Amino acid sequence: MNTDAAQTSSRTEADVSRAREALKQHALTLARQWQALTVEGWNPAHGRGIQLAARQIVKASERLRLSLSRKAAELEEALRLFVETADAPESDQLAHLSGLISMLSSSALEVDLAPLQPDPAPARPQAPSGDAIAAARVVRRLGLVGLPESLTEPLAALAREQQLDLRILDNPQALEHETELPSALLFGASLIEPAAQLKRMINDSAGRLAQVHLALISDRRDLGRRLVANQLGLSFFEPPLDTAVLVESLGLTQGTTGGSKILLLDSDRNRGIEQAHWLQAEGCTVRLVMSTDELAVAFGEFRPNLVIVDNDLPVDEGLAAVQAVREWPGGLHLPIVVAGSSRDLRRREGAISAGADEYLIRPVRPRHLASVVSSRLDRARRWTARHAADAAAGKGLLVRSSFLQRLRQWTPRREAGVLFVTLDGADSLRRELGLAHLQAVDQLVTEHLAPTLGAADLLGQFQDFCYLVAAERTERHELMVLGEALRQSLEKVRGVLAGKRCELRCSVGVAPLKIEQIEQSVDQARAAALAAQNLGGNRSLAYDEGSNALKPAGREARAGAVLARPEEQPATMLGQPLLPVSARVAGQFLLTPCWPSAQNDQSALSYADVVKLGGDPRRLLMLDRRLILQALDLRANQLAKGRQLRLLLELHPGQLAHASFMPWLAAELKRRKLSGSGLALVLPSSLLVDHLEGLKSVTDSLHRLGVRVALGDFGRDLAAVPRLKLANVDLVLLAPEAVRSDGGQIEESALCGLIRRAQDANVQVVAREVERRDALASVERLGVDYVLSNTIAAPSTEFDFDFRGWTG
Structure with a gap:
């Protein structure tokens, strides 16, 4: 028996030793990844590495029962936004990340646990004795039993707002020494057994303890305990916490169950608590927040019937909060009351224009506040009832x-x-x-x-x-x-x-x-x-x-x-081969994204159709990135089939002004183990006139990744033609109208001039819409490198054109 215990102890110590070593290795990885990121600048690849290291620290810390797991989880969650959206964090966000990483790395590397001995079996929590409970007097009070600090602080604030006495107890046995039993007892989720025992005592009290309400609360989602609590008839709360439901469940609303819920934003806590007390006296449930950030969180959790906004917040934050509420789900027709100290008529008009329904000038009397709130709530109820009736079939x-x-x-x-x-x-x-x-x-x-x-x-x-x-x-x-x-x-x-x-x-x-x-x-x-x-x-x-x-x-x-949801509607990629004429590089395709209609009588959407609606640059950015990812995946799939393709893809120029684009593209190429030489981005030739220096900088950056640069519609703007030699681009796609007469014939003089300019700049030339044999002979004689012809090779999803059989 002793031998088995010794073996178990040895295995436990070995497990802890391995977990401790793994934690330190993950901490070293975290520090190295952050050091590389600070030297090279932000890019999603390093961010993903830091996120993975943080996730491993969470697991190792939980095995060792260390409090580091919470901070590591916070770091992982903070990085998720930037990794998934490819956005670069701002300076203050980088500072926050740096602080988290420094703390985690140093704490994990310095961890020095005492040699592990088998833990004694924890004392099984017990409910207080029935005699002690029977002798206690029930009073309106909130009791917190065995709750962690992360839950105690917000619940204490809730008790202050609800004008509740608060009693904090470490364990259920402490209730035996209480002469007054709280009417609302909130147990930690780990105390589910003593809570169930106490509930049985209440049920057996012949109604004398009917005023006592019990509930369980957890600081994280816990489906198992929630199911057990439901079977025992106990309310169970977990994040995100709806305090209004909690108050009603514990019977703390003083007969106002089902009353209106008021969300109050006030930067002055004492004033806010005073106003909350006034409204509670009118039968309302009030949630007090002190900043716009807290307002955003509380709005989703609390689901108010009316919002009161402090207009004395700095830098017009109050008006911004009103506008934000109107944009949030359920906030469009929600009553909003703004309270401010200014008597300036323009401030009032600004609040109403922002979306407020009422403007109160401070100091506000209790009766006036209650009257305005009651009036606005009644009006909102009538509006809701009328529109609900109108919407009925x-x-x-x-x-x-x-x-x-x-x-x-x-x-x-x-x-x-x-x-x-x-x-x-x-x-x-x-x-x-x-x-x-x-x-x-x-x-x-x-x-x-x-x-x-x-x-x-x-x-x-x-x-x-x-x-x-x-x-x-x-x-x-x-x-x-x-x-x-x-x-x-x-x-x-x-x-x-x-x-x-x-x-x-x-x-x-x-x-x-x-x-x-x-x-x-x-x-x-x-x-x-x-x-x-x-x-x-x-x-x-x-x-x-x-x-x-x-x-x-x-x-x-x-x-x-x-545009709104590019990830849900991937484009169909059509590829049209660049037919070699003077050049000899085969396997190149011009990609044409399109979105076919589900209805046969509607034509497919082109990229140009979608861009016309692109009022939001961010949405165009996300669409372009989705298209680039599709192009890279297409090339990878063709490589797996033994086909070496070079793809040309049109890109909106606004994409290149975004600082995160180059690191994002580099990371995606590396993740797919692809070289940039298989991709060419087609930009408008107007950049030669409007943004030459920016074009040169972008071209240099893309060339460092091996990505080629092409200019589309070359020759449409004659001012751009002489500037071609100033930009180090690889190809130009000629504008069809620049080299063709009204009758459709090739204008050889115009075409010759454009080709000469391109050759002087060491740029290859692609002629579009070359459909007839005589036109093909003309462009070949003048030195065009490639042609695009719908007659010879129309765009297709197959990418199986036989370049060997092409004779030109």
Whole structure:
């Protein structure tokens, strides 16, 4: 027996020794990775290495039961954002990372644990004796039993805000010495057994202890204990903590269960607590925060019914907080009250413009604050009830006058639009069904349109077989998506009216909504819908205010969706071979990304289509990076098949201004074990005129990675031609209109001049759209290096062109 114990002890010491050595090795790796990063600058590869080392430290620390695991997990989480998005951290973020890494490295390297002896079996926690509990008097108090410090501090703050007495106990046995039993007891998750024993005592007390509420709380997610707690009938709380639910579960709301929840942002804690007490006296549950960062966290956890914002925060942070609340999910129509010390009318107007519903001038009296809060909450409840009723199936269709009246009272805070829905073939429907069945048609249409709409959207009838929708979304393209969704919802209708089977089709017009010009907005949407109907129907068109033109709404919706979520909609890569003429390098393809439509009657989206909607440079940046990754993966797959391809990919010039692009590209090439020579990035020739120095710098950086640089549409801007020799580029793609006459013939004099300029700069020339044999002979005679020809080799997804069989 002693031999077995000795062997167990030996194995335990060996395990600890190995874990300790592994921890130190991971700490050394962490320090080396950080040192390399500080020397070479930030790049995702080093960031990923640091993140991996931090993850290993978490595991090793947990095995050794060290508190380092929490800080290592914090470091891993902080790095996740920069590794996954390829964004470079700012100087203050780097300083924070540096502090975490220094602390972790030094602590892990200096760890000196005492020789491990087998731990004595921990004392099993016991519940207090039944006699002690029976003798105690129940008082309104919050008791925290066996909670870690990470939970004690926020719960103590909650007790102060709720005007609760607080009692902190180390273990359940301490309750035996209490003459007054807290009405709310919150046990640490590890004390689930004593909590269950105490609950049984309460159940056996014949109602004398019915006022005592028990719950368990954990500082991390714990599914196992949550399931056990549910079986025992105990409430279980874990991060993120909803304090309002916690207060209600423990019976601490003093009869205000189900009352309104107020989120109060005030930089003055004493003033905030005082106002919280006023509102609690009115039956509200209040959550107090003191900064905009705390506001952002609390908003998601607390889900308030009203927000009060301090307008005396520095640098207009209060107004920024109001605007942020309006952008957050659920905040669009939430009542917001702003309180400030300034009596300046401009401050009040600024708060209202930012999205506030009310502005209070300090000092605020309790009765005034309660009155304003009550009024705004009542108004919000009426608004919610009205719109919930409008959204219900069969009840959502407003008559035209009510719709327009409601629209005039609307205050959209985002991109708003009017959508006009008209049924195709209305005359034939009227003849077949008759006037008696118009109401049935309206009901059928409403049943299919209403589920597509949001709770705040309006649905009304314009006239027979014509309907109006008012909606607001975060971005314009989402209105186009809604228009397509409405059209498709009616396209699926297969109903029976007047004893006859009917299939509905509709045309949809979308126009921007201007509250001061509602009738004009409706007319524009109607014109777009009628135009869609005249084009054959069953389609949607959008009125573009900038160009006064009608554009396919479905196409814009698709392009906007690609920009918003490029990772969810990968491009189809078409490759067109560069046919060697004067040059002899084979295996080169010009990549053309496209996004085919799921519907046969819609053409594929091109890269140019998507870029036209690229108002947000960050989204274009993410799209371009996704395309580059697809190109690299394509080349890697072809290499695995034994094909050595060189790919040319068009790139938006804004990408190159981002400081993280070059490190990101280098890391992706290294991760895939690819050389940069298989990739060429095509930039616009206009950079020769507008940003020559930037182009030269970018070209040098790309060449260091082995990546070639090409300029597209060369010759379109004659001012760029003489500057070609100043930039060290590798290829130029000629603009078709620069070397071709109106009749389609090759302008040999113009082509000869461009080729001469390129040859002087030691740049290879690619001619596009060379479709005829005589044109091919001309460009070959003049010295063009490669040609692109749809007739000879059209773009394809196969990349299997036989360059050996190409004779030129």
